[in-house]
Ligand code: TYD
């Protein structure tokens with residue numbers, strides 16, 4: 001009898017190792033290796049022989065009609081996907097437990113079925129009555145929406161055969177398994193093979209497929225980074241569970257850009273689109289508090305006004321703390337160094353906390369000036385004017401540089417009642433209603449904002 005060989009596989013990156021080690025030699029994750037049965041390499045001449053062989057054609061003659069986006073009917077999702085799901089595409093919807101993945105999936109199912117598509121919702125974690133009860137609350141009881149509670153992949157495929165859906169939804173990929181493999185559901189081998197199988201089914205049937213995937217504490221997709229390579233699109237569903245706001249963004253997208261941000265609010269009737277995102281981000285702002293500024297930032301094509309807060313306190317630690325939430329930590333350190341060297345504002349012996357309010361993450365340098373001004377305001381204990389926004393990149397010499405799409409940013413600021421903007425000299429004209437306060441350096445900007453540094 002053939003001996004079943006086992007291999008130890010990393011749950012993070014999928015790398016194999018003949019023996020157990022405490023740390024994955026490839027991705028250096030700790031305690032991530034688990035034993036699984038190794039399948040003998042399969043000789044698969046049939047795979048190449050099967051199906052019609054493709055012939056090379058001139059690139060302009062490749063038929064793309066099938067590859068057009070079909071709206072899902074969930075507007076914020078369509079925004080992120082660049083118009084909707086492409087038939088035959090496989091999308092992974094990742095997010096932490098409780099963030100609202102199943103809710104979004106069911107709303108997608110409902111919208112699709114309402115628009116005339118046949119939808120199969122496979123729940124591998126919840127029973128059918130559980131899903132039905134939720135669907136009732138979401139007004140998602142549609143005749144074209146089929147529901148099955150299933151965990152075994154071969155039976156799942158049989159259900160697909162029976163229903164022949166246009167849209168297949170699987171909640172979640174970590175809970176389905178192929179009994180042939182022998183390893184536990186959720187193990188890397190199982191997740192990878194199940195996903196491979198579902199990708200094949202999606203492509204061969206031109207069936208759009210969405211798989212839910214759980215993510216770990218640090219935000220990586222649980223286990224299979226390998227999964228990210230298998231699917232066409234990876235969506236990350238994020239937010240603070242204690243806030244109603246949810247952010248949806250594409251981390252990888254074979255059929256469009258990864259720029260656009262979708263915004264939802266979780267309420268009693270499920271997820272609702274947030275039309276006025278800036279208003280929501282600024283809803284709880286208390287003007288007149290030192291250490292607060294507002295930056296008109298761009299999330300993809302979408303201008304967003306976000307409050308930046310800074311707190312500077314005497315440190316009791318040998319190495320003072322620098323904490324950045326929703327902002328880049330390295331960038332914060334750089335700005336503190338520029339503040340000290342170029343603007344004479346030292347935070348040397350102090351702990352510095354800086355954050356972007358509302359659970360949003362700002363990755364662009366356009367927020368530099370606002371972050372630096374928030375720190376300067378916190379250090380001097382002087383609040384900035386409540387009707388002021390600031391936008392610009394700060395260079396190592398303390399000089400200010402303009403950032404892309406200044407007009408759109410300022411138009412959004414004007415819409416929300418801001419009347420003044422601190423800008424680099426080179427920035428374009430401000431739209432009506434906004435007075436541009438131009439500054440060449442960070443030091444000038446601090447003075448213009450009414451802060452005095454000794
Ligand atoms: P869920 O979609 O189950 O999250 P996930 O699948 O990502 O684990 O929903 C998460 C939370 O959302 C749950 O704690 C209850 C809440 N919720 C609402 O507030 N309103 C609703 O209409 C629904 C369906 C859920």
Ligand code: MG
Nearest residue numbers: 101102103171
């Ligand atoms: Mg769920």
